Amino acid sequence: MKNSAKADLPEILVITSYPPRECGIATYSQDLIKVLKNQFSSSFTIKVCALEAGHAAYIYPEEVQYILDTTIANEFSELADIINQNNQIKIVLIQHEFGFFHDQEKSFIQFIVAVKKPISIVFHSVLPHPDKMLRAKVRKISNACDSIIVMTNHSLEILVTDYGIIPDKISVIAHGTHLIAPVDKDFLKKKYGLANRKVLTTFGLLSSGKSIETTLYALPDIIKTSPHVIFLIIGITHPQVVKKDGEKYRKMLEDTVKTFGLQHHVRFINSYLALPHLLEYLQLTDIYLFTTNDPNQAVSGTFAYAMSCACPIISTPIPHAKEFLTEDTGIIFDFKNSQQLAASVKRLLDNDILRKNISLNTFQKIISTAWENSAIAHAKVFERISDKKIIPRYSLPPITLDHLKKMTDEFGIIQFSKINQPDLSTGYTLDDNARALIVMCMHLELTANSDDLPYIRRYFNFIKYCLKPSGYFQNYVDKNRAFTGQNRKTNLDDSNGRAIWALGYVVSLSGLLPQTITSEAESILQRSLRYFKKVHSTRSMAFAIKGICFSQSAASSPENLRLLKTFANRLVQMYKHEASETWEWFESYLTYANSLLPEAMLNAWLFTGDPIYKDIAIESFDFLLSKIFKKNGIEVISNKKWLQKGRETEPFGEQPIDVAYTILTLSQFYDVFQRDEYRTKMETAFNWFLGKNRLNQIIYNPCTGGCYDGLEEHNVNLNQGAESTVSYLMARLSIEKYRTVEASLKSQMKPRKVELVHF
Numbered sequence: 001m002k003n004s005a006k007a008d009l010p011e012i013l014v015i016t017s018y019p020p021r022e023c024g025i026a027t028y029s030q031d032l033i034k035v036l037k038n039q040f041s042s043s044f045t046i047k048v049c050a051l052e053a054g055h056a057a058y059i060y061p062e063e064v065q066y067i068l069d070t071t072i073a074n075e076f077s078e079l080a081d082i083i084n085q086n087n088q089i090k091i092v093l094i095q096h097e098f099g100f101f102h103d104q105e106k107s108f109i110q111f112i113v114a115v116k117k118p119i120s121i122v123f124h125s126v127l128p129h130p131d132k133m134l135r136a137k138v139r140k141i142s143n144a145c146d147s148i149i150v151m152t153n154h155s156l157e158i159l160v161t162d163y164g165i166i167p168d169k170i171s172v173i174a175h176g177t178h179l180i181a182p183v184d185k186d187f188l189k190k191k192y193g194l195a196n197r198k199v200l201t202t203f204g205l206l207s208s209g210k211s212i213e214t215t216l217y218a219l220p221d222i223i224k225t226s227p228h229v230i231f232l233i234i235g236i237t238h239p240q241v242v243k244k245d246g247e248k249y250r251k252m253l254e255d256t257v258k259t260f261g262l263q264h265h266v267r268f269i270n271s272y273l274a275l276p277h278l279l280e281y282l283q284l285t286d287i288y289l290f291t292t293n294d295p296n297q298a299v300s301g302t303f304a305y306a307m308s309c310a311c312p313i314i315s316t317p318i319p320h321a322k323e324f325l326t327e328d329t330g331i332i333f334d335f336k337n338s339q340q341l342a343a344s345v346k347r348l349l350d351n352d353i354l355r356k357n358i359s360l361n362t363f364q365k366i367i368s369t370a371w372e373n374s375a376i377a378h379a380k381v382f383e384r385i386s387d388k389k390i391i392p393r394y395s396l397p398p399i400t401l402d403h404l405k406k407m408t409d410e411f412g413i414i415q416f417s418k419i420n421q422p423d424l425s426t427g428y429t430l431d432d433n434a435r436a437l438i439v440m441c442m443h444l445e446l447t448a449n450s451d452d453l454p455y456i457r458r459y460f461n462f463i464k465y466c467l468k469p470s471g472y473f474q475n476y477v478d479k480n481r482a483f484t485g486q487n488r489k490t491n492l493d494d495s496n497g498r499a500i501w502a503l504g505y506v507v508s509l510s511g512l513l514p515q516t517i518t519s520e521a522e523s524i525l526q527r528s529l530r531y532f533k534k535v536h537s538t539r540s541m542a543f544a545i546k547g548i549c550f551s552q553s554a555a556s557s558p559e560n561l562r563l564l565k566t567f568a569n570r571l572v573q574m575y576k577h578e579a580s581e582t583w584e585w586f587e588s589y590l591t592y593a594n595s596l597l598p599e600a601m602l603n604a605w606l607f608t609g610d611p612i613y614k615d616i617a618i619e620s621f622d623f624l625l626s627k628i629f630k631k632n633g634i635e636v637i638s639n640k641k642w643l644q645k646g647r648e649t650e651p652f653g654e655q656p657i658d659v660a661y662t663i664l665t666l667s668q669f670y671d672v673f674q675r676d677e678y679r680t681k682m683e684t685a686f687n688w689f690l691g692k693n694r695l696n697q698i699i700y701n702p703c704t705g706g707c708y709d710g711l712e713e714h715n716v717n718l719n720q721g722a723e724s725t726v727s728y729l730m731a732r733l734s735i736e737k738y739r740t741v742e743a744s745l746k747s748q749m750k751p752r753k754v755e756l757v758h759f
Contacts, residue, residue, distance in 0.1 A: 010044045010390050011088040012036075012382065015068065016095035018050040020058050022205065022239055022272055024301050025095050025124055031176055032378070033063065035371040038702075039690070040379055041395045044090070049079065051100050071103045076111035084116045090389045091382055094121045096141075105137065112144040118385040120147035126155040127296050128162055138163050146385040149378075151175045151299040154319035171381055175299050175320075176371035177308030179703035180279055181420055188284035198226055198349055201285040201311070203234035203278065204302040207241045208249050211293040211316075211336060216256045218342035219265055226349045231262075231289075234269040234281060282309035286355065287348055290315035293335050307366035312358040314344045328361045363419070364718055372698045376691040394690040396739070399732055401443065403706035403725050404436065408455065411481060412436075412462035416721040420704045427478040430495050432722040433462040434502035439726050441505055442733040445512060453514070460506065460517060463499055467524060471531035473499050493535050497543025500528055504547030510554045518554075525551060529563060538574065538586060539593055541567040542600035549603040561607065568604035568613055571597065575616050583645050584623035590643040592658060594624050595665035602668060621669060625681060633692045634659060634685045639710070654711040656699060659688050660727035667734045679738075686735050689728055700728050 016029040033046050049066035050058070060067075066082070069075050083089055092115055101108040112119055121141060127134065142148060142163070148170045150156050156172050159165045189195050202212060215231060222229055237250050250268075257266045273281070282288070288311035290303050299320040306313055313330040315321040325332055331348070333340035348355045379392035407413050407422050413436045416426040437459035444452040465481075466473045475495040476486040506513060506521040525547065532544055548564045551557070574586040586597050598621035605613035627649065628636050637643050640653035663685050670678035684692065689700040689707065697716055699708050706720030707728035 009042070010090040010386070011086070012044050012046050012091045012093055012390070013049060013066075013083060013089050014046060014093045014095070015049045016051060016093075017100065018048050018060060018064055020060070021050070021052070021056065022236070024205065025097055028124075028175070028301055029095050031178075031371055032374060035176070035375040036378065039372060039375045039395055040392050043379070043393045044382070044390050047089075053100075053103065070101055070108075073104050073107040076104065076107040077114065080111050080114040084114075089117055090386050092117050092119045093378075094119060094145075095124065096121050097124045109137070109140050109144070112141065118146040118387075119144065120149060120381055120385060121145045122149040122151075123155065123159075124151075124299065125296070126150060126158050128158045130162055135163055139165065142169065145169075147171060147381050149173050149381065152319050152323050154323060155299075171377065173374055173377040173381075174369035175301055175304040176374035177304045177366055177369050178275070178279060179367075179370050179372065179701060180283065180309060181704045182310070183280065183283055185284050188280050192281070192284060194230065194284060197228050197230045199230055199232060199284055199286050200289055200345065201232040201234065201281060201287075201306075202289045202291065202302075203232075203273075203281070203305075204300075205238035205241075206233075206235055206250055206253075207238045209292055209294050209297075211291045212253055213256055214291040214293075214336050214338050214341060215289050216253065216260065216262065216266070217338035218345065219262055220260055221339075221342040222345050222349075223262075223265060225346055229265055229345075229349070231266045232269060232281065232285075233266065234271075234273060234278070236270055236272050278305070279309060282306055282311055285309070285311050287311070287345060288313045289341070289345075290318075290321065291341070292316055292318060294318070295335065304366065304369065307362050308370075310359045310363040312348055312355050312362065314341060314348070324365060329358060329365050330362065364715065367718055368695075368697055368715065370698065372702065373691065373696065376696050376698075380696070394687045394692065396735065397690075397700065397702050397732070399443070399729075399736060400705035401729070403701075403704045403720060404439065404729060405455070406704075407706075407722050407725065408436070408458065410458070412458060412465075412477075413722045413726075415723075417706070417719050419718055420701070420706055420720050424479045427476065427484070428462065428481075429477070429722075430463065430466045430473050430475040431498055432726065433459045434495075434498040435726040435730070436722065437463065437502045438505050439729045439733065441509055441513070442730070445509060446733060446736060448512075456506075456513065457517065459502075460521065463502065464520075464524065466499070467528075471527040471529075472496060473528070491537070493537040493540035494543065496528065496532060496535070497537075497540035497547075500525060500532065500547035501543045501550075502547070503528070504550035508550040508554045522551070522555075529560065533563060533566070536570060538571070539596055541570060542593075542596040545600040545603055546596070549607055552607055564604060565608060565610075568601065568608070568610075571601060571604075572612060572616060575620065578645075579619075584619045585645075586620065588645045590624070590627060590637045592637070592639065592655075593661050594628075594637065594658070595621070595662045598624065599665040599668055602665075602672065606672070617669075618673075621665065628662065629681060629684070632694070634662065634681075634688050635694060636662065651694070652711075652713040654688075654693070656689070656707050656710070656724040656727040656731075659685055660731040663731040663734050682735065686731055689731065 014029060014033060017023045017026040019026050019030050036046060046063060047065040048063050049068050050060055050064045052067055052069050053071055068079055083092060142165045150170060150172055151174055153172055156170050159170055160167050212233060219231060237247055257263060282305060288306035290313060297318045303320055313325060315325060315332055316335050317332050321332055331344045333344055382390045383392055412428045412433045414422040414424055415429050415432055416423045440452050440455045473496045474483045474487045475492050476484040478484050503521045503525040507518055507525060510518040545564055545567050548560050552560060571586060578585060578588055598617045601613045601617035605617060628634055636654050636658035638650040638653035639655055641650040643649050663682055666678045666682040691698045693711055695711060699711060699716060701720060704720060707724040709717040709719045709721050709724045
């Protein structure tokens with residue numbers, strides 16, 4: 001055994017097979033450990049005890065600190081002693097498959113009984129209808145462990161019903177899947193020499209249990225109506241099968257191909273593919289075929305990976321398939337029934353619309369099982385069984401502008417997307433381009449990256465494009481760059497307020513941006529403000545106050561200051577009219593972008609010194625925080641139904657923009673007043689994007705750099721439009737400044753009256 005290196009953080013020891021061993025559970029464990037490290041790097045460290053059946057001489061990565069030879073009894077007791085003596089180890093996570101411990105079942109049970117640290121065990125197989133011996137064995141394992149993890153609800157039901165295990169000990173955490181940035185299917189087919197082919201695929205370590213011959217028997221019938229079909233068989237033969245039977249099974253498959261004359265329609269890819277290549281093969285697949293003949297196979301990683309690549313799936317009825325596949329997400333056929341398989345394949349190949357709909361539905365259904373969400377669920381288990389010796393703290397993702405730039409063409413940022421693909425048919429809005437301009441200015445201010453300037457000019461030019469001679473802005477522009485009729489039907493005051501905010505921010509960066517931009521922004525801002533004097537809309541005035549304050553920080557204007565006071569006084573009157581002891585707010589309801597209002601009052605105080613603005617800012621913001629921060633994090637006001645005075649908040653329908661605006665306001669309140677509560681809530685609110693939310697699912701997509709469009713009742717909205725992505729980036733850039741200047745901020749920040757605090 002290797003000696004464990006000590007770490008300052010609490011340690012989780014994972015006992016599992018591990019790469020380079022070629023094994024599904026080894027790959028599963030490596031994927032899980034990688035994402036746990038990414039998301040919770042400051043919470044715990046992870047070490048691995050690799051399982052081997054005899055000495056294998058693998059060269060392991062650095063996280064493997066121990067090797068357990070499962071054929072040697074005393075190695076189990078030695079490992080238990082090491083775990084018990086290592087104070088850094090707080091939890092043991094065991095990936096369990098009966099075959100791992102077949103040679104030393106008694107020693108394994110003695111091992112988990114001897115370990116004095118909390119144990120969580122993941123059952124990769126749960127066999128129904130156990131005999132007395134198997135039932136007793138599983139119950140002994142259960143009694144020695146603090147937590148059991150299974151991957152399907154069906155497995156949970158079996159443990160409870162057939163094994164008598166209490167459900168409170170069991171967590172269902174689905175097999176993780178990879179987030180992918182979809183790539184054009186035709187491009188990938190051409191890359192792999194499959195252009196103009198209809199591709200059927202299966203993958204995994206080959207063995208007779210895969211029943212791949214079921215597909216080969218179905219192919220002649222399929223080819224009659226779809227002569228361009230090709231079936232990809234991806235994967236090497238299972239190492240244990242090779243040891244026992246050599247390549248007998250593969251040879252049988254190859255002989256069947258020759259017998260049926262299928263050489264032009266079957267391709268063997270005899271390789272253990274690296275993940276990027278595997279995911280590309282799955283993305284070019286038209287239909288994924290899962291033909292196992294084992295009805296007790298609880299879960300399949302290959303099945304899950306295919307779903308994550310939006311493959312329409314035809315599968316035999318294993319529990320995993322029955323739990324995930326409905327008529328909207330796939331087709332189930334009977335074991336070894338080649339006729340049913342052929343009919344199902346032909347049905348999908350003959351109906352492009354049905355196949356596309358199943359693909360989209362599959363992707364929506366599987367996204368909750370992303371590895372990032374699996375990591376969150378595991379971390380919650382760790383926290384619970386460690387008696388909070390392990391507290392999950394989310395790690396900040398790197399700042400990336402990839403999706404923002406992908407959503408932007410030469411004219412501006414496109415309004416909506418289909419998943420992560422810009423949907424030009426939805427056109428553009430002033431709202432999105434104003435917010436995008438602010439984000440790029442924030443990024444430039446943080447990084448001084450000159451690559452930001454072309455995008456700043458592009459979004460700024462879009463604002464200019466929307467300006468009417470009167471000084472009022474249009475908001476909606478179609479894909480042909482024409483203003484739409486929606487501009488006449490919709491109140492555009494808020495859109496104009498956002499434009500003023502963005503213009504003011506540009507003006508405030510006069511020492512950083514080219515003078516041609518800041519001077520023109522100042523000119524447009526003054527034209528717009530002259531029109532804007534007559535606006536009384538609550539949030540429009542709040543946006544305008546932000547823009548004026550930014551502008552004032554660069555060059556003081558008595559006229560603009562008077563307008564700021566006018567808007568602030570209107571908000572004061574609204575507050576006095578509506579506020580009471582139990583409702584400290586400007587309106588009789590809470591709607592969207594609520595935090596803007598107290599932030600506007602704070603800004604008004606900073607630039608005027610009038611104490612009534614400060615008092616209302618603090619009262620109203622603390623009131624708002626009391627409504628949106630709950631025990632488990634932030635829950636912003638639902639966009640499905642606003643919160644009316646005297647009523648309870650409605651769940652569901654949370655949008656990234658409201659979380660982002662709350663973070664912006666918390667940041668400014670913290671910078672001014674140095675209240676730790678604001679700083680803590682800022683972090684809590686940002687963690688909403690990372691999974692600390694009502695569904696415990698990520699909202700930010702680290703694969704694309706985009707942000708999902710919202711948190712619904714049971715799922716996230718998978719589209720990654722401009723508003724959501726820009727909102728996330730506003731929040732992320734706001735948080736970033738505290739990473740590098742935390743110490744200096746604490747020593748230098750003091751309450752200020754006349755200084756505007758940039759994000």
